[in-house]
Amino acid sequence: MNYCSNCGSNKIHLKVPEGDTYKRYVCENCGRIFYQNPRLIVGCLATFDNKVLLCKRAIEPQKGLWNLPAGFLENGEKAEEGAARETKEESRAEVKIIKLHALYSLPKVNQIYLHFLARMQNEQFGPTKESLEVRLFAEDEIPWNKIAFQSTTFALKKFFEFGDGYPGVHIGSYEGMGKWKF
Numbered sequence: 001m002n003y004c005s006n007c008g009s010n011k012i013h014l015k016v017p018e019g020d021t022y023k024r025y026v027c028e029n030c031g032r033i034f035y036q037n038p039r040l041i042v043g044c045l046a047t048f049d050n051k052v053l054l055c056k057r058a059i060e061p062q063k064g065l066w067n068l069p070a071g072f073l074e075n076g077e078k079a080e081e082g083a084a085r086e087t088k089e090e091s092r093a094e095v096k097i098i099k100l101h102a103l104y105s106l107p108k109v110n111q112i113y114l115h116f117l118a119r120m121q122n123e124q125f126g127p128t129k130e131s132l133e134v135r136l137f138a139e140d141e142i143p144w145n146k147i148a149f150q151s152t153t154f155a156l157k158k159f160f161e162f163g164d165g166y167p168g169v170h171i172g173s174y175e176g177m178g179k180w181k182f
């Protein structure tokens with residue numbers, strides 16, 4: 001951060017504001033504090049006939065590997081709406097959200113994943129600008145060594161272990177940086 005978006009000053013310093021416990025970017029000219037917080041990534045574990053919908057990524061990071069459809073939540077959007085929107089954008093599938101399935105934290109890269117369990121409304125789906133290929137996978141067909149992100153592996157494993165009748169939310173985290181860089 002070079003310039004203050006409030007006053008235009010370049011006197012931005014990283015410091016712990018009075019009464020705070022974390023370092024923040026603070027404008028020495030106008031006093032504005034710039035809080036930076038984790039980003040929410042929302043997506044769906046969408047099923048049809050007990051098969052799970054996966055997308056082969058057309059973009060980096062992890063291009064060519066399989067992932068549950070997911071993306072950054074937009075301002076003004078409910079989490080479940082964002083998850084259905086991202087699923088439509090990446091796979092063209094129309095889904096009905098059932099429940100929150102998994103909450104997965106990546107503290108080293110400041111990201112929180114929310115994966116919702118969802119039902120596909122019909123068997124229509126296909127490739128998009130974001131997905132080279134979209135496919136339904138039964139449990140024994142999942143390409144476990146070609147999954148893009150730990151968050152997807154976690155959500156899939158919990159789904160196949162506990163089924164879609166599990167009443168709670170599966171909570172997990174990954175303490176490393178992952179195989180990718182941001």
Ligand SMILES: [Zn+2]
Pocket residue numbers: 004005006007008009027028029030031032
């Ligand atoms: Zn300022």
